[in-house]
Amino acid sequence: MIKVNLLLAKKKKKQKPVPAFLIYTVLLTIVTGAIMAYIVYFFDTRLSDRETRVKENDKKISELKEKIKAVEDFERLNRTFQQRKDIIEELGRNKTRPVKILDEISLQLPAGVWMNSMEVKSSEIRLECTAFSNTDVVNYVNNLKNSKIFTDVYLQESVQAREASKAKAAGIQIYTFKLVLKVKS
Numbered sequence: 211m212i213k214v215n216l217l218l219a220k221k222k223k224k225q226k227p228v229p230a231f232l233i234y235t236v237l238l239t240i241v242t243g244a245i246m247a248y249i250v251y252f253f254d255t256r257l258s259d260r261e262t263r264v265k266e267n268d269k270k271i272s273e274l275k276e277k278i279k280a281v282e283d284f285e286r287l288n289r290t291f292q293q294r295k296d297i298i299e300e301l302g303r304n305k306t307r308p309v310k311i312l313d314e315i316s317l318q319l320p321a322g323v324w325m326n327s328m329e330v331k332s333s334e335i336r337l338e339c340t341a342f343s344n345t346d347v348v349n350y351v352n353n354l355k356n357s358k359i360f361t362d363v364y365l366q367e368s369v370q371a372r373e374a375s376k377a378k379a380a381g382i383q384i385y386t387f388k389l390v391l392k393v394k395s
Contacts, residue, residue, distance in 0.1 A: 311393060318353035322346040337389040347387050354391055363391040
């Protein structure tokens with residue numbers, strides 16, 4: 211007996227081997243993808259670390275700015291207090307200065323001379339005085355020039371007084387004069 215198979219039998223074709231370049235290409239693509247993924251991960255973590263560091267540094271900077279502001283405020287207050295202290299010390303040192311000036315002016319005043327007015331502006335003093343003679347005026351100017359606390363003594367004017375009618379009636383001449391002098395520092 212003969213058997214005949216009328217059905218068409220499918221013959222399996224032999225699979226062709228996958229070309230080597232295709233395998234290498236796929237492997238290269240996978241390796242390249244893995245390397246790229248690692249690089250992205252590496253730089254992403256570095257970036258996030260740096261961003262964290264930047265935020266921390268910004269916090270430190272803001273804290274330091276507040277401290278700097280506090281120090282500047284303290285220094286400003288310190289300068290203000292130092293200026294006030296200097297002013298108080300200067301006033302303390304100079305509280306006897308007007309007394310010394312007036313005392314020296316009166317000590318140098320010879321007989322026959324009297325002071326009518328005195329004006330003090332910082333270290334400059336203006337005096338208006340009256341004397342019985344020009345000799346008394348010259349003596350007073352010389353006394354002031356020889357003084358230890360006065361400098362630049364200058365006689366601005368010396369005139370015979372016109373208004374002293376009682377003095378003229380008594381036969382006395384009166385001279386008015388103006389002086390400018392400076393106090394030594």
